[in-house]
Amino acid sequence: MDKHLITIQNLSKYFMTKTGIHKAIDGITLDIFKGETLGIVGESGSGKTTLGRTIMRLYEPEHGNITFDGLDITHMPEKKLRPYRKEFQMIFQNPYESLSPRLTVGEILEEPLVIQRMLSKEERTKKAYNLLEKVGLPKTSYLKKIHEFSGGQRQRIGIARALMLDPKFIIADEPVSALDVSVQAQVLNLLKDLQSELDLTCLFISHDLGVVHYMSDRVAVMYLGHLIELAPKDELYRNPIHPYTKSLLSSIPIADPERRNAYREPIILPDKPLYPPQLIHVGSDHYVSANMINIKEFEIENNRNLIRN
Amino acid sequence: MSNRLLEINNLNIAFGSGKNVFNAVTDLSLSVSKGQTAALIGESGSGKSVTSLSVLKILPANGRAESGSIRFDDKEILQMTEKEMQKIRGNEISMIFQDAIASLNPAMKVGIQITEGLKYHKQIAKSELRTVALSLLEQVGFHNPAHIFDQYPSQLSGGMKQRILIAMAISCRPKLIIADEPTTALDVTIQRQVLDLIADYKIREDASVLMITHDFGVVAEYADWVYVMFGGRIVESGDVFTIFNNPIHPYTKGLIGCIPSMESDSERLKSVYDYSFEEAGYKGRKFAPETYSMESKVYHAPSSLIEVEPGHYVRLFDENEVTIVG
The missing domain is CATH 3.40.50.300 (P-loop containing nucleotide triphosphate hydrolases)
Known part of the structure; x- marks a missing residue:
């Protein structure tokens, strides 16, 4: 049995702009294990949202391929893809724009089932009520429309909609960045509970390193369309290697006034390399972009032989 | 001056x-x-x-x-x-x-x-x-x-x-x-x-x-x-x-508690609803953000700011004094 749910190889997505080709993501190679949450961090413009949307097949990739549960879906025609679509769902960033204002919550929740022609009318309704309860909303929500809900409640509805089809895989793209901090905590807790209850595999995209740390098992760092570092969460936060990852981690304000004058890494924002970097394994399942470290020096310093991936 | x-x-x-x-x-x-x-x-x-x-x-x-x-x-x-x-x-x-x-x-x-x-x-x-x-x-x-x-x-x-x-x-x-x-x-x-x-x-x-x-x-x-x-x-x-x-107000505690820490491993995040005045030793005082709204037309009357230690002020909400708004 394959332990990878998703395998991404050399994935690229380019956009045409007035000034030429913009390589939003370039040469991304990544595996997502069954049952894990993989966090993607990076700044605005680093390509993390494009990566999520390309995996969802909302964008056509330029190169590379995406394998979902052993099945190559990279260029599968939409009609053939549709039955598989229910396996991977997305939670969007902005719960104000991603939910239709004209439909009732019940209709929003049942729509995916209608499109997939699943279950009878009664069963669909039952399922919608079920999920409302799961995400902590009252039953009366079923007949209400979106404008009657707060931001946090809307995001709960967005989560419920994503779960209506019993997906195996969820992409959550900045699901809490539009919410106030105290509401954010509740939504994160809910997501985490649901994930372990339903044994979901999750790609969690966020610019907030604290939130990604809370949610993820492994974390991948993106920078200017490239994947530059990938490691289990604690390894990455304790031993960042890439200068950009270091800058990113040292930029986060620490919520402890006693430590405000502690040493901080200077902020280094390297230029974009011409070619996508090759990731090399430096031990402890930690991968880092080879462009950025002098391999020989690193080997001597750390007394390790690097294995090229 | x-x-x-x-x-x-x-x-x-x-x-x-x-x-x-x-x-x-x-x-x-x-x-x-x-x-x-x-x-x-x-x-x-x-x-x-x-x-x-x-x-x-x-x-x-x-x-x-x-x-x-x-x-x-x-x-x-x-x-x-x-x-x-x-x-x-x-x-x-x-x-x-x-x-x-x-x-x-x-x-x-x-x-x-x-x-x-x-x-x-x-x-x-x-x-x-x-x-x-x-x-x-x-x-x-x-x-x-x-x-x-x-x-x-x-x-x-x-x-x-x-x-x-x-x-x-x-x-x-x-x-x-x-x-x-x-x-x-x-x-x-x-x-x-x-x-x-x-x-x-x-x-x-x-x-x-x-x-x-x-x-x-x-x-x-x-x-x-x-x-x-x-x-x-x-x-x-x-x-x-x-x-x-030494945060005392549940809202302050909630705002601090809901920041995910990157060092300790992830216990559950806290929010403002997870705290009360009781644990700080203020009996009978309650902070209830959900009732403190114009919508419900009811809110717990807030006390004035109390100096709990030099330079540290907290506003407590008294459960016994409920006011109906307009």
């Missing part, structure tokens, strides 16, 4: 009229000492931005300061005429807004824009303006000021635009900078640079900063004094160490 540069006492701000009056800020007192950074922290709708706008007397047309006083440098702001205010805005108090795009004129070179305040407030020869602008651009971290001078806002990134705003804000060397969520839309590495610039200016000029934010991480790193705001009132205040080491 007091050490307090800005002192707000019992300020009430209301919007609307007749039956539709909404009290955005109630009985708010805060002060910013010379050379210090005070943080006003709260979530959207807590009234923190409205408070900062009232200091410059730039509230929206349907809002007004109903009572209280705002003293800046021993002058009463609320009694100043528009003409007197114009001498203060940008000159003695300047403001950095959250939305850098909306704060800049898209049709004017940024180099010209940052000298507008200087032209208005200071007697500077026209020939010198460019030199001053270039030096300001250098101060906010541009390595090629001459190039940046001729750019239009649309040619700059978000972080660069925010730095232009800072250059503009410090151009007249104000005594007080009000920074209203200056980094909310920015990436963390840029946030760090922007906040450091404001902190550098504060130290260099011995100026004061009133920082409006929702992020306790930012507060911990940059503020000396903290005011926590909820529902238009200050619910807790104290110096930054006290607030972090």
Whole structure:
């Protein structure tokens, strides 16, 4: 049995702009294990949202391929893809724009089932009520429309909609960045509970390193369309290697006034390399972009032989 | 002569009229000492931005300061005429807004824009303006000021635009900078640079900063004094160490508890609903954010601020006193 749910190889997505080709993501190679949450961090413009949307097949990739549960879906025609679509769902960033204002919550929740022609009318309704309860909303929500809900409640509805089809895989793209901090905590807790209850595999995209740390098992760092570092969460936060990852981690304000004058890494924002970097394994399942470290020096310093991936 | 540069006492701000009056800020007192950074922290709708706008007397047309006083440098702001205010805005108090795009004129070179305040407030020869602008651009971290001078806002990134705003804000060397969520839309590495610039200016000029934010991480790193705001009132205040080491109000605890830690492993995140006054030893007192709304028309009457230890104030809510609103 394959332990990878998703395998991404050399994935690229380019956009045409007035000034030429913009390589939003370039040469991304990544595996997502069954049952894990993989966090993607990076700044605005680093390509993390494009990566999520390309995996969802909302964008056509330029190169590379995406394998979902052993099945190559990279260029599968939409009609053939549709039955598989229910396996991977997305939670969007902005719960104000991603939910239709004209439909009732019940209709929003049942729509995916209608499109997939699943279950009878009664069963669909039952399922919608079920999920409302799961995400902590009252039953009366079923007949209400979106404008009657707060931001946090809307995001709960967005989560419920994503779960209506019993997906195996969820992409959550900045699901809490539009919410106030105290509401954010509740939504994160809910997501985490649901994930372990339903044994979901999750790609969690966020610019907030604290939130990604809370949610993820492994974390991948993106920078200017490239994947530059990938490691289990604690390894990455304790031993960042890439200068950009270091800058990113040292930029986060620490919520402890006693430590405000502690040493901080200077902020280094390297230029974009011409070619996508090759990731090399430096031990402890930690991968880092080879462009950025002098391999020989690193080997001597750390007394390790690097294995090229 | 007091050490307090800005002192707000019992300020009430209301919007609307007749039956539709909404009290955005109630009985708010805060002060910013010379050379210090005070943080006003709260979530959207807590009234923190409205408070900062009232200091410059730039509230929206349907809002007004109903009572209280705002003293800046021993002058009463609320009694100043528009003409007197114009001498203060940008000159003695300047403001950095959250939305850098909306704060800049898209049709004017940024180099010209940052000298507008200087032209208005200071007697500077026209020939010198460019030199001053270039030096300001250098101060906010541009390595090629001459190039940046001729750019239009649309040619700059978000972080660069925010730095232009800072250059503009410090151009007249104000005594007080009000920074209203200056980094909310920015990436963390840029946030760090922007906040450091404001902190550098504060130290260099011995100026004061009133920082409006929702992020306790930012507060911990940059503020000396903290005011926590909820529902238009200050619910807790104290110096930054006290607030972090001994928070009492459930709302303060919630705001600190809901920050995911990157060091300890992930227990569940706490939120404001997970705390009560009971654990701090205040029996019978309750904080219930969900009932504290105009919608439910009921709220627990808040007590006045109580000094629980020197310099540390907390507002308790008394369960026994329930008031029906209008």
